[in-house]
Amino acid sequence: MNVWSTKESIYKQKPDKRPYTPTSDDHHSWLEWLTSEFLPYLKEWEEYVKSCTDKTARERKRMCIARETIKGLGITGVKVFFSERLTQDVVEAFFGRQRMRGYATNPTVQSFLQGTVSLRAQRSLDSNL
Numbered sequence: 001m002n003v004w005s006t007k008e009s010i011y012k013q014k015p016d017k018r019p020y021t022p023t024s025d026d027h028h029s030w031l032e033w034l035t036s037e038f039l040p041y042l043k044e045w046e047e048y049v050k051s052c053t054d055k056t057a058r059e060r061k062r063m064c065i066a067r068e069t070i071k072g073l074g075i076t077g078v079k080v081f082f083s084e085r086l087t088q089d090v091v092e093a094f095f096g097r098q099r100m101r102g103y104a105t106n107p108t109v110q111s112f113l114q115g116t117v118s119l120r121a122q123r124s125l126d127s128n129l
Contacts, residue, residue, distance in 0.1 A: 034073065042070050094119070 049064045
């Protein structure tokens with residue numbers, strides 16, 4: 001649910017529109033899982049990638065998610081989180097480009113992969129100009 005206000009759930013009488021808070025019962029288990037399982041897993045993953053000395057620094061960087069993302073996930077002292085602030089613009093732009101290239105709204109796996117290869121090649125050529 002996209003939550004944009006601390007009072008939205010009250011005004012619209014929709015309990016699912018409550019803001020994500022560390023103390024709300026529904027969201028507490030998620031926060032607990034994040035801090036007790038997922039963040040340690042990411043730390044372990046990052047340490048493993050650092051230990052891969054047979055890889056170049058660039059290859060190691062590509063083996064792990066962005067440090068900013070890991071750091072952002074680790075910020076757990078937030079009082080209220082409004083999910084409306086999250087964006088999927090990059091994902092939506094990618095699928096929008098797929099559709100603009102004429103790969104239909106229900107492409108087969110093969111045509112989707114061909115479109116992806118074409119978009120990568122186009123982006124590569126654009127960045128070299």
